Amino acid sequence: MRRQKKAQPREPRPPTARGAATRARIVEAAAGLVYRRGASATSLEDIMEASATSKSQLYHYFADKDALMRAVIELQTRRVMGVQAAHLDTVDSLAGLRRWRDAMVTINKAARGVGGCPLGSLASELSDRSESARALLAHGFELWELQLRRGLGAMRDSGKLKPEANPAELATAVIAALQGGLLLAQTTRSSRPLELALDMAIGHIARLSG
């Protein structure tokens, strides 16, 4: 947990296809375990078993567990962005936003609340414990907000939102509602809080529709 001393930057580029595949296998297995159990509750041995690799492979591709967790954050950020993009790039109207809301609720119901948001749960666990992880997660949320902001900006430009609507601020509030809703859903084992939070957020935007 305390490296940083070595002069060379580590985290070597994987030059061969086999190496890249092994590295990817490790990160994917780690992401799955971390999503279900959290970062500190996931041991390297768990990851070794799930990815069919050995200690030396882990340490060949990652300087330490922290570095591996950073790679997990990056993978989850990409995944979340992918899922969000699939539902958000059609968001150019209130109806589109409601479709997005329904998709989020459906996903949550399928998971029965367990796990929550891959970024949100990592953010809660790591933000105060690793500055590099915190920065990475903040960046992930920023990308997400940007994506949402684009849709809201398009709505404003096409006259669907009043000119005084602030897409960036709206996007932040919407993501906050989603995260809070997911947290309560996870705790109460019910999707209802998520539905209420997202409906509130959409109502807030609807109030600004032009």
Added chain:
Amino acid sequence: MRRQKKAQPREPRPPTARGAATRARIVEAAAGLVYRRGASATSLEDIMEASATSKSQLYHYFADKDALMRAVIELQTRRVMGVQAAHLDTVDSLAGLRRWRDAMVTINKAARGVGGCPLGSLASELSDRSESARALLAHGFELWELQLRRGLGAMRDSGKLKPEANPAELATAVIAALQGGLLLAQTTRSSRPLELALDMAIGHIARLSG
């Protein structure tokens, strides 16, 4: 982490004043550490040091670490309820809600985002890992919601909210916004997301004012 076998229920009542004081000292020290570092990152040795107690004292008052964490959740629930009560019992109008909002933001700014909500961070960490902890936390949120609901119900009854406003649902949405805002504030190290989330929630309620 796996007891439950012993027939006797354990968790003995502390009959003497000295015992009660020791027990309270342990739980308070544990709560402080857990708030700052999370449950799994807080070791019993840390708690022993912070509370000036020994292993045998910990195990005299608590069956295992899980039981101690449950006591921590209960203490934090009481504390949060106390803080919330101090700001919420005057909430019988939109102006009162806005004062509450300002108080939450001020608290968050003072902590510079670190820690988040004592219940929220525990909920995120423990909900999927301990069913008893999850239930306790859900109960805490329920109490909180009830408290907020009371104020909103009073507003509705006094005609400050439209009759169709649903205090219970509004309360849940407000708490979700607060939790999500706190999470983003913790990650971005800025109180702005919290402000935006709470403003959205209050705007949502304002829209229902009669």
Added chain:
DNA sequence: TTTCGACTGGACTGTCAAGTCCAGTTCCGG
């Protein structure tokens, strides 16, 4: 003042985790 149970100190155990090391194998360019 005796006695018993509440309470305390701290050594000890077993387990598990991160991280190290090195001997070996595989792969690829020349």
Added chain:
DNA sequence: CCGGAACTGGACTTGACAGTCCAGTCGAAA
């Protein structure tokens, strides 16, 4: 086909942590 780098297996070290145990001390009630 050969030399070196990329890659892999797994034993080993070190330390931390939860939980156990027992020999005590303290305090209040009889």
